Amino acid sequence: MWDPYADFKKFVLANGLEIFISHWSGKPWIKLGCIVHAGSFHDPSDGDGVAHFVEHLVSENAPVSLEDMEYFFQHLGGGCDFGSTRIFDARYTFKIPANVIHLQSGLQYFSDMLLGSNLIKHIEEERDIIIQEWHDRHTVQCFYDEILHQNTVVFDGFNLAKPYLILGSVSSLNEMSQSVLQDFYDEYYVPSNMSLVVVTGLPCDQVVEIIGKSDFGQSCTYFRTEIPNSVTSVHPLRETxxxxxxxxxxxxxxxxxxxxxxxxxxxxxxxxxxxxxxxxxxxxxxxxxxxxxxxxxxxxxxxxxxxxxxxxxxxxxxxxxxxxxxxxxxxxxxxxxxxxxxxxxxxxxxxxxxxxxxxxxxxxxxxxxxxxxxxxxxxxxxxxxxxxxxxxxxxxxxxxxxxxxxxxxxxxxxxx
Missing domain, CATH: 3.30.830.10 (Metalloenzyme, LuxS/M16 peptidase-like)
Structure with a gap:
């Protein structure tokens, strides 16, 4: 039986970055994904929607413009996804030809975006875009209020009512400051709180060496979020x-x-x-x-x-x-x-x-x-x-x- 999930090799760099690689011999491409282990669950108590807002900003604050980064991946026949936020993580991906120089360049673009950036540009533009996204999803305030009420009832006692909604509330989005966004980024966007997944035709050891020499291999203070402890029983709801x-x-x-x-x-x-x-x-x-x-x-x-x-x-x-x-x-x-x-x-x-x-x-x-x-x-x-x-x-x-x-x-x- 073919079991491609059993073929991955795991490597951990000195800075805590996890790398999972599957070598597909002869394949002419690299499919790479970066997981940042921080999502809406990690939003500050007074800033619901921060994780998603940060995901919008990272590609807009890289040294190279968003358009130039997209062109780099696309003109090689590949592509990229500059972020999607979930409850416990955010994910970024790219695909490029299996070429050492291209991999080095792709890693440089992504490390510039995900590590050590100053989130100072396009904040107001992205705020407007996210608020429009909120209105597209919820249409009217009462729909949002109802979903939030449902979550408060069903998830009573757990920090999930607001994180479940990912985007945050309009009031929170309007009040969100640059410093709150930067603090979240600085705390969670560090190599030790990331995992890279790579499927490629290049040899595993070569890929690890290239990643280690990139900015993803930079030293950092170790920090890593934990998955919440699962519960083995739940209680009846106060409202049904x-x-x-x-x-x-x-x-x-x-x-x-x-x-x-x-x-x-x-x-x-x-x-x-x-x-x-x-x-x-x-x-x-x-x-x-x-x-x-x-x-x-x-x-x-x-x-x-x-x-x-x-x-x-x-x-x-x-x-x-x-x-x-x-x-x-x-x-x-x-x-x-x-x-x-x-x-x-x-x-x-x-x-x-x-x-x-x-x-x-x-x-x-x-x-x-x-x-x-x-x-x-x-x-x-x-x-x-x-x-x-x-x-x-x-x-x-x-x-x-x-x-x-x-x-x-x-x-x-x-x-x-």
Whole structure:
């Protein structure tokens, strides 16, 4: 079985920078990603949105202009992504031909951007862009307020209500000063708080040597963020239902309802249990919503790992008047999980067989590996995942599904 995730070699420079390299012999390219282990979770208490704002500014404050950096990567036939912010990290990537000179230049551009920069240019322009991004995402203030309220209820006791939203609030964005942005950058954008992932045709030792001689190899005081400690139990919510009537907020709405049902399940020693549970829920929901009732087209369950625990959400748009039908379907699906052992066996086996047929390109391998390192601080091989899937029992599913009962979940219905 081909297991590209098992082929990575890990190196740690003297300054604490982690480098994960996979050598694909004969490949004419380099796919490199940089993870900064600081995201919206690390925003200061009075500055929600700082991590995302900093991500916008780093490429605008490099010694070389953003346009010139983009041209360098693109004229070689490659490309770059100057940043995306998540809850626990920010990620930057590029791809270029497998050439020593090109790699040295690419590393120089990225180190100039990510290390030791002064964030003094384009602050007001980027502030306006991010505020517009906020309005594009939330449309009106009451939608943002509702999501924040939901997060406050579901994540009560954990610092996730605001970080979950990444962008911050408009008031925080308007008040954010250059010094707050610079302080965040100076604290978290250091080599010891970064990991590089490289998939390339160049030899591993050669790549490590080149990185070590670049500014990524510069000495620094060691600092590295930690992943939050996972919890093994969660408590019922203080509020479990809320309805918003859009017309009461002066919003002219289409004749449809948004249904969202959110909650969290505790950390399991084997987190792949959640993946099987999600697929079981989606299989059962599809048969009820589409096959039997025909009440909506796009309705599903989603999971999101949040460090302490995993969020599981049911969400979709339904015709006005069908929201209670959807609510009953969700409850019935959850209640009937303990009768679906045959479905469990089928989905579990499908995951295992899929892992035996890995077909991934260099970019996909880099990106999936970056997610592993960001969430687990290590790479999880396909063989390890197969063994983890095999170890999952139906009792594990029943146990984790017990945290999906109504007292653990927040139901939100948005009606015209």
């Amino acid at each position: 239902c809320r309805k918003m009537c859009m017309s009461e907020h002066g919003i002219r709405a289409i004749d449809r309802c948004l249904y969202r049902n959110a909650g969290k399940v505790p950390h399991m020693p084997n987190q792949l249990v959640v993946l099987i549970l999600r697929e079981m829920l989606n299989d059962m929901i599809f048969k009820e919503v589409r096959g039997k009732r025909g009440v909506t087209y796009n309705f599903a369950s989603f999971d999101r790992f949040l460090g302490y625990f995993t969020e599981i959400t049911f969400e979709g748009w339904v015709e006005f008047g069908a929201e209670r039908v959807i609510s009953d379907i969700v409850k019935n699906v959850i209640n009937n999980i303990n009768q679906k052992e045959e479905l469990f066996d089928k989905i579990k086996e499908a995951f295992i067989q899929n892992l035996k047929m890995i077909d991934v390109n260099g970019e996909g391998l880099r990106n999936r590996t970056m997610s592993d390192i960001a969430n687990s601080r290590r790479i999880i091989s396909a063989q390890e995942e197969i063994e983890q899937f095999r170890a999952i029992t139906f009792d594990d599913i029943i146990y984790i599904a017990s945290f999906l009962s109504p007292e653990y979940r927040y139901e939100y219905i948005q009606v015209p």
